[in-house]
Amino acid sequence: MTSAAARSGHANEDFTGATPTAAVLIDGAGIPGTESICRHGVAWYASRLGGRLLSLLSLVPGRSPSALLAEAIEQVTDDHRDTCDVANPISPSATVVVLRRSDGRIEHLVLGDSVLVLDRAEAAPLVVSDPREVIVSRSYRSALEATVAGSDEYHRVLRQLRANRNQPGGFWLAKDDPRAADEAITGSCPISELTGAVLLSNGASRIVDRFRLAGWPGVLAILAASGPGEIIHRVREAEARHAVPADDATIAHCTDLGEA
Incomplete structure (x- = not known):
């Protein structure tokens, strides 16, 4: 895993974490003025949501990722419902990517504009995005x-x-309404079909969808050779070259998905 804030002194509003059976990436969505209606902030929301969701994915294997995301949204909203204006349109929100191993399959969920890439053994990478x-x-x-x-x-x-x-x-984003989880893009496939997976915030996926520095097979090759830090390094170079404001960038590269 690698995560880099947009700039020095700027709070990183991304979160990523993993357990032996699950990985989560959260990309906090900051809007000017958020601090005026939520004293906690977007980075707090992203890390809180990611931690709750990762815990639920690990401890409640029988429920779907979307149901667990809905529960995590409700829990985090309750954490600051009494102190912040959670229903305000500019209250903290986030995109979500989930990967979970369950009964010989890999389940996935994507909500918002973060990206999941499934590295398939016998086919081109499967890119899941919203x-x-x-x-x-x-x-x-x-x-x-x-x-x-x-x-x-x-x-x-x-x-x-x-x-x-x-x-x-x-x-749709994760915010204060757990029903947003029902809008997530979900799916699953046998573990035997995959050799790995990559979770990327939209600040990291810029290498493909904004700057066109590589296709997804090329990104997988860079990850295998040099790790996720190299992806973010190339994105930062492109941002500087094109005078594009930097964004928080986070990658979780899963190279061992376990046995089928």
Whole structure:
């Protein structure tokens, strides 16, 4: 595992952790003004949600990852319901990736714009992602580009975009409503079909989906040769080269999924 904050002195709003049977990656979604309605912050939410979810995945093997994610969302929301405005549209939220070994199969879950790559023994990598936020955002791109960043009009368009969060026809994140877990992309496959898996926050998946520095087979080859730190190093170089603001970047590379 490797995780790097966007910049020095900036709280890393990503979380990743693993047990012998499960791995979790959480990418906290920070929005300006969050600190005014939640005294804990996005990094707290991400690490709290990740810790609760990882514990549930390990201790409650009979329930589905989506059901356990719903329970984790409810637990963390209860942790700050009395002190923070959890229902506010800008309260802390996060994307989620889950991998779990269960009865000879690998179960997975993706909620939001983080990415899971399953390295298959006899086929091309299977990339599991949730495109809904990207699709919704495209419809607002021209309006944002036509305004001055930071202006009242710019923020008005942003509010319209964010109003699509956790709404039918919009996109879904872990936040205060456990029903968002029902919208996650889920699946499973036999362990025997896989040689590994990679969980990436969208700050790390930029190597493919933004900067086009490699395809997913190439990313797997880099990971095998040099580890996840090299992926983040190449992303940081590309961000500097293209003057793109850095993002928190996190990778969990699972190279031994166990026996079928």
